Amino acid sequence: MPRSRRTKRMALLASVAVVVLGAIGATSVFLVGSAQRRDDRAAYLRYERAILVPIKDGGRLVEQEMKPSLNDLSTGAVTPTIAIERAVAWHTDLVQDRTQMLGLTPPSFLRGIQTLWARALDAYLAVPELFTQAARATGSARKALLDRAADAGTRADRLFDDAARVMQYHRRRLGLGPTHDLPDPAGH
Helix, strand or coil, X not given: CCHHHHHHHHHHHHHHHXXXXXXXXXXXXXXXXXXXXXXXXXXXXHHHHHHHHHHHHHHHHHHHHHHHHHHHHHHCCCCHHHHHHXXXXXXXXXXXXXXXXXXXXXXXXXXXXXXXXXXXXXXXXXXXXXXXXXXXXXXXXXXXXXXXXXXXXXXXXXXXXXXXXXXXXXXXXXXXXXXXXXXXXXXX
């Protein structure tokens, strides 16, 4: 065989070998990536299922009890004694929810989520304290304390949304789409 024909044939074989090896490498990277993505999805969904239990309890407490009670105390629809009893119950329930949430182990890619949940729950825990102070106060002092409690609740809502934003981001990243079980600040 002439030298140039042999060189061309060797070059062609080398090119085919590079393409085949590249395809094998790409396939293995894809398969490893797919397995990792599948594992990440499963880990995320396990964590989400577990975290939604205290989140739903806390959400019900905030939306159906705490927020309306601020107005109830303001208008005199509840007595100071009942208001204080409510605040004690809220505090107890929020501490339980916080303990349950922080007792869960998130997947490694959700690093930092525990800190976000803790900040949000700690902010919500300020509301029962301010509500108790408001129940013991009268007149403009009560109104000022109720305003502070409402502001603390708004701050807590924002902090909770920060944590929910991280959760929703990872749902999307993993191809799960957003969930209606958590706020979706990025989806607005």
